Amino acid sequence: MKKMLLATLLLGLSTTAQAHEVWIERDGAGPARIYLGEPAEAMPQGGDPEFAKLKAPKLLSAPGARLERKAGYLEAALPAGDVRAWDDNVFAPWGEPGKQESVVYYARAGRTETRAALPFEFVPAKAGSDRFRLIRDGKPVAATEVTVIAPDKATQKLTTDAKGEIAVPVTGKGRYLLTAALKDEGAHSTPAGPVAVLHRITTISFLAS
Template identity: 65%
Template sequence: MKAKYLAPLALAILAPSVQAHEVWIERDGSGPARIYLGEPEEVLPPEGDPEFDHLKAPKLVPASKAPMTRKAGYLEVAVPAGDVRAQDDSVFDPWGEDGKKEAVAYYARAGRADARAVMPFEIAPASAGADRFVVVRDGKPVAGAEVTVISPDKWKKSLKTDAQGVVAVPLRGKGRYLLTASQKDEGAFETSVGKVAVLHRIATTSFLVD
């Protein structure tokens, strides 16, 4: 294969791989937060997702100087009590042609004690401890957003938010649930990995049912 065809082929492979991956946070009680990169509907390999090395230093929200320790498949960080949030737009390098480059920004949250949404794109509980969640973009609810629910036993279901941006999550027993939503924005965006014309925003929220 000629060298000039290698880059487009690599980009064709990279794009779906990047968009299939998500960043999510898990926390048990008041213990440390564990920040993952991977495909949450799949069983995580013992050593972590093959792309895990791309997750370097997600930014906690609010900002924190607490050190992150790299474990087998996740980053571990001590955080104060309560919900945990982190965002990162530098996990993967931009892909695509010049002038049409695309990138991905991740917004992850663990917990449902706080009904506020403070990141640019976030899935927040409608009220503290609720099983109803709101998809929020820049402080405004997003109607018609697709939200995927992944249950503790890896059962998966896609739902749509209502006119108020709200979706009711079906609970199937005890354990950890993960919600995910995405948006694709086209225009001109400044990211920490450079200027891009398309920005894929992916939000996750995990919570425990005891």
């Protein structure tokens, strides 16, 4: 009975970790807001139930920036431009000893820069473009599913082409969000110790006007 209960709890954690995303929202040059949750769903009042686990994402452009905890997101005043962050310490590893899994999140807001700065990132084909390339360690990632979340929370599944690219169907004003995931099997180091599987989840949000 105890083993069954443990297996159920671990399965629930695995589902939660892989269903959640970390994403960033920014309006113009205003403060950046960093979320943990399910972006295709309405945000619960006060934030996602797992939000407390998002403690200290690393900001690339301003690593020393102060993060202020708000109701459902972390807020930081940052220099103008695209914002990037990553976090490999949100959820503790799950699974059986020797077969444990973990997750690392990458997030970006904005589409003005045409370079990748994160290990796993969406990059616009040109500044302001609706066409994006999915990049892993400097190389395009082909034949990978991308979920597009429209301003009204409607979702659409696309697949990157041979160049790792997709064209986002922008049909109206508002904030769009893209998300993709990779599963790396093999020995990986995490802040909580070694794991056998590392899930990588990346997002980008941008405003269409």
